[in-house]
Structure formats: C-alpha cells, structure tokens
Amino acid sequence: MTAAESVEVVARLRAAGCVFAEDEARLLIEAAAETGADLDVLVARRVAGEPLEYLVGWVEFHGVRVGVSHGVFVPRQRTAFLVDEAVQLARAVPGQPVAVDLCCGSGALGFAFATALAEKGISVELAAADIEPVAVECARRNLAPLNAPVYQGDLFEPLPADLRGRVDILLANTPYVPSEMIAQMPPEARDHEPRTALDGGPDGLDIFRRVVAGARDWLAPGGHLLVESSAAQAATATEILAARGFSARVAESEEYYATVVIGTRALS
Template sequence: MATESVDVVARLRAAGCVFAEDEARLLIEAAAETGVELDGLVARRVAGEPLEYLVGWAEFHGVRVGVTAGVFVPRQRTAFLVDEAVELARLVPGEPVVVDLCCGSGALGLAFATTLGEKGIAVELAAADIEPVAVECARRNLAALRAPVYEGDLFEPLPTTLRGRIDILLANTPYVPSEMIARMPPEARDHEPRTALDGGPDGLDIFRRVVAGARDWLAPGGHLLVESGAAQANTATAVLAEHGLGARVAESEEYYATVVIGTRAPR
C-alpha cells in the first residue's frame, strides 16, 4: 500500500495537483470502498475530473455532502455565506423558514440546518434547482432532514405556502461573467454545469432575477444572502436597493469571500 500510495502521489503531483498527498489518500480509500479500479480513478483525476466526483462527496462547513457528476461542487469560500446566515437566523423568533435556491447538491441548506440543529434550533427547510441531476442529488443529501427539493426555475416551483414566509433565502447564484468561463480551471469549466457557473455579461443576470422576486417571498424582516465577486458588490447592492431591500456587504479575508445581503423591511 505504501508503494501504491507513493505512485499515486507522484502521478497526481506531475499532473499539477497541489494537494497530491491528500488526494491520493482519498482516491485510495474510494477505490477500496467502492471496488472501482484505483488506476482508473487516478487517470480520471489526472485528466482533470473533479476529485469530488470521483470520491462521491465534498467536505463543506463540517459536513460531508454527496456530489455526483454534473452537479456544482460546493466551494469552501461559501462556508462564509452559511456563517452569515446562521447568525441572522438566530435572531428569528421561533423556527426559521429557510429556502436554498439554486441549491445544486443542497450543501448550503444541509450545512445551515445542521449547524443550527447543533445549537438546538430546528428549521423549516426547502430547496430548489433547475437542473434535474442536481435536484436528485440534493434530495439524497436532504432526505434525513425531510426537506423537499423542487425542480424548476428559481421561485417558480416553490409552493405558494412559502410566499411571504421565508426568513432566510440562500441563493448561491452563478456569478462568473460569461467571457471569463474560458479562463476557469478545466475541472470546473469542462465538468460542472454551465448553468451553475455563467452569470451573464457582468455575472449578475441570475442575481437580478432572484432579487426581482425575493421581496414577495421574504417574510417581513427576512434576509436574502448571495455570494458575489468583490468587484460586483456595489452593483449588487444597487440592485437590491432598486427592489426595495435594505442592502449590505459582508466580506471575509479568511475565506476570500464576499456576500451581499438584502433585507425586507419589518412591518
């Protein structure tokens, strides 16, 4: 096994994998657990396939999230969005109503609900995504929480019983400008769904659509949290203000992350 591990590390390092030792360990464990040939897994990783697709999961905000091919891989920087949402949710009286929009694997909703659950706070959670493969992946990840996952475009598939009741709206919308997609790392550009990456000319097309509908779905005092690029934050806050939402920006040097927060005025 030691010789095998050294060989895998060498192949991964030669392919440019920065964390070759960690990736080698995970691939060896995945091969042993699933019965898939190790050499094949390594070859796919060397060819640029995301590690998370090969091992079947991603570590995110302290929880293991199942990930399948064709689903957006949760980024570690997005843990900052979850942290911000948790702090806001703790101010909500009673059981917060939460929706994970553009949910992908359901990672944000899962991490959010798990974190609050550890603090003794239950949540009413739902999620939605336009991609069928993402919906199925999220349903598996959120099954233990009995959280429904709806398939459709943004708010369209949500039940009307949620309208005007959402305390926390998590929306990890795509925010890469279209012309920048070609410059992304191959493992994202060539394997993840373009709908989860491409935010239009300035990266904020989907964000604008979410904001346009958010006020009707948020409860009085409810919050919309969206990750953005630092350079997009001023434009994003202006969009929030145009739609009658209070706007602020939260930034984290630790995560290299920017989160734009829109708040519906309380009654």
C-alpha cells in the same frame, strides 16, 4: 496497497499539478477500497482533470459530508462564509426559522445551514429548489435526513405557495461568473460542471437580478436574502437590491476569501 504504490499515486497526481497530491491520493485510495473501483482508472480520470469530488462522491463542506454527483456544481469552501452569515441571522428569528436554498445544486448550503442550527438547538423549516434534474436528485438524497423537500424548476417557480411571504432566510448561491470569463476557469470546473451553475451573464449578475426581483414576494417582513458574489460585483449588487427596496450590506471574509451580499426586506 503497498507504500510504494501509494507513493506512485502521489507522484502521478503531483506531476499533473495537483497541489494537495498527498491528500488527494489518500481519498482516491480510500474510495477505490470502499467502492471496488479501479484505482488506476480513478487516478487517470483525476490526472485528466475530472473533479476529485466526482470521483470520491462527496465533499467536506462546513463540517458536514455532502454527496456530489457527476454534473452537479461542486460546493466551494469559501461559500461556508455565507452559511456562517445565514446562521447568525437565523438565530435572531423568533420561533422556527423558515429557509429556502435556491439554486441549491447538491443542497450543501441548506444542509450545512440546518445542521449548524440544529447543533445550537434550533430547528428549521427548510426547502430547496434547482432547475437541473441531476442536481435536484442529488439534493434530495442529501436533504432526505432533514425531511426537506427539493423542487425542480426555474428559481421561485416550483416553490409551494404556502412559502410565499414566510421565508426568513433565502440562500441563493447564484452563478456569478461573467460569460466571457468561463473560458479562463480551471478545466475541472469549466469542462465538467454544468454551465448553468457557472455563467452569470455579461456582468455575472443576470441570475442575481432575477432572484432579487422575485425575492420580496417570498421573504417574510425582516427576512434576509444572502448571495455570494465577487468583491468587484458587490457595489453593483447592493445597488440592485436598493433599487428593489431592500436594505443592503456587504459581508467580507479574509479567511474564506469570500464576499456575501445581504438584502433585508423592511419590516413593513
């Protein structure tokens, strides 16, 4: 590709409102070269609002490259904060931590979590689950190098019984957008990502409530549930956890513009 052609791609993306047009142009050009796809088609699809991650087939998340398929929730960079919090808690677990990535989507959280622990010399027993078949297939590809099983079903339903009462770290990136706010989301999310991965019900906490209701049976004594929420939802979320017997706290990051609600099961 000539320099003039590259400049033209940047101009088309910038005109479409892509804030990071130069970076996106580079990624699309590389994807076309690597896969043999038609660059003009890729650019046209991006200009039309299709997520960049679907077009290039991956996203950089928490220092690792995660494959992303069409129709699978695209990991948000702010969720790296949840992974950081989970890694810190897992380091305090005696022996090998047991972790589950619930509502796993692409498996990005579990993959990044296990990779970060491996860099610190800690191995983890990891499993994941999601209700969407396309997400399960995507997560299986991403988690295959870790030999981590991915189950298809509704929340805890498909998990094997031998995990019950053993989970030290439960990662649950549940959908938390209030139903009436879906229409106000950017088109690339609203029109392309699965609604089941976005819509959290009237107040955004419907799936969170269901996870909390089932989590106690699956967590080990002293085990932790970590869920991303909005700052406005955090107080209600902690009340939901407390009502189910969890000790609850809120972690916030100005760097990531992220809020994570953490519930801990009592030791006895």
